Amino acid sequence: MSVAASSYPSYASIGAQRRIVIGDDHEATRVLLRTLIELEGMQVVGEAQEGSEAVALALAHEPDVVLLDVNMPGMDCLGAAEVIRASRPQIRLLLHSGEPLDTARSRAAALELPVADKRDLHITIQQLARQTETRSRPVRASLARVH
């Protein structure tokens, strides 16, 4: 297919060079996320289908951001997020969920991580592209541990 993200007018200059790892077990969501991310001029450096894979990719690539589905199989999202935060506290973690947000947010409350509605990922990605700082998240000592 001759469709290349670079041929499209986008917000490339705004989100340039931001590197992202995607963690989601649904292929359609991963493809959509990659498309939206690339259209915003950012780069997907890895795609994971389950939690431990997301951790491995995060540690290997040290991206600016890791997007994680709350309901990934294997090592769950929160376990993966905790390991990533403990090992690479500079990486920003964003969760998304297809389940009711109240449920997902209550699960993520322990790590104080933001949870976006899976159906609004295009908004999340646009917001991400418009944020200039890439490594601004402070480290919380109480959360920087592996259980």
Add this chain to the structure above:
Amino acid sequence: MTDLIDFALTTRAEVDGSVLIAVAGELDLHRLPALADALQAAAAPVVVDLQEVTFLDSATLALLVREHRRLEAEGHELTVVVGRQTPTTVFAVTGIDRILMIVSAEQPPPAADGVQAA
């Protein structure tokens, strides 16, 4: 006998300047270049009629989103028309229905796009 259609794609310029791309059958990775070519040739409002599509994959979703963005940047709109047999679950699950304008064949699409409801 829509169920027997493997794949078909027709493009028609409408009198109002919009472009109607009608697809039938299975829209997979092997068929996608035909739709990509048709979409990329359009520099006007586009209606992609998927009423007769029985299968579509993730790459189709990506293409539709990309072309939506391109057309939007050019001041045009991309509308997707779905029918009873169009596999639409993936639209809702992924949130694509919040990115693209997706209309049911039971509802008339925007008049500017020049397509009548089936």
